[in-house]
Amino acid sequence: MLRGNDGEAMLKLQEIEEQKLRLSVQPRLWLNGAGYSGSQGTLQIDLNNKGETAYIDDFIVLSGDIELHSKSIPYELDKGSRRYIFGRDNGTVHIKDAEYEIEILYHNSLNQPYHAIIKGKGQYAKIVIDEPLS
Numbered sequence: 001m002l003r004g005n006d007g008e009a010m011l012k013l014q015e016i017e018e019q020k021l022r023l024s025v026q027p028r029l030w031l032n033g034a035g036y037s038g039s040q041g042t043l044q045i046d047l048n049n050k051g052e053t054a055y056i057d058d059f060i061v062l063s064g065d066i067e068l069h070s071k072s073i074p075y076e077l078d079k080g081s082r083r084y085i086f087g088r089d090n091g092t093v094h095i096k097d098a099e100y101e102i103e104i105l106y107h108n109s110l111n112q113p114y115h116a117i118i119k120g121k122g123q124y125a126k127i128v129i130d131e132p133l134s
Contacts (some may be wrong), residue, residue, distance in 0.1 A: 022132075025108045027054030029116050034125040036095045043087040043095055045118065045125050047104075049077045052113075057087055057105045062117070064100030065093045071132065077106075085118075096122040 028051030036043045045064060055077040059068050066087035077083055085102065089095040104116040116130040 002008075002079070020111060022035065022108075022110065023053045025109055025110055025112075027051040027077070027106065029054060029077075029104065029106075029120065029127060029130055031125055031127055034120060034123045036123050038096060041089040041095045041113050043098065045085040045087070045102075046082055046126070047077070047081060047085055048082045049087075051079060053109055054106045055084075055108070058103075060103045060105070061087075062101040062103050064102075065090055065098035066095075066100045068102070070122065100121060100125075108115075 003125075014070045027049050029046050030050060032046040032048050034043065034045040054077040056073055056077055058073055059071055061068055065082050067090050068085065068087050070086045072083075075083060087098075087100065092098075098132075100119070101116045104118065105113070106116070107113045113133040114131065115133055117128050118125050119128050120126065
């Protein structure tokens with residue numbers, strides 16, 4: 001039983017409650033593959049969310065042989081929803097051989113910031129990092 005003068009236990013309980021709240025609104029991004037159109041040199045990455053709503057703030061190419069287009073951000077990605085990330089080759093290699101690293105900046109309903117990193121080559125992509133920023 002907690003007592004009014006047990007400040008350390010109360011602080012720990014408050015931390016646990018805050019963590020429970022953050023977890024209850026946490027988005028869970030995942031990829032359902034990627035594909036490309038070789039004739040047009042375009043890439044399409046299928047981004048999905050199985051957690052709570054993710055508010056996507058930006059997509060940033062960190063490195064690679066592609067450039068993004070049709071960003072349509074900010075974007076609200078609800079639980080159970082999907083959206084596509086579109087890219088095109090930048091002229092150095094064919095889209096099927098294009099390597100890339102894309103950062104997704106997003107936040108949850110409590111405005112807690114997150115970032116995810118997608119690494120890929122052509123139609124093969126995966127999320128290698130997905131974590132809170134603070």
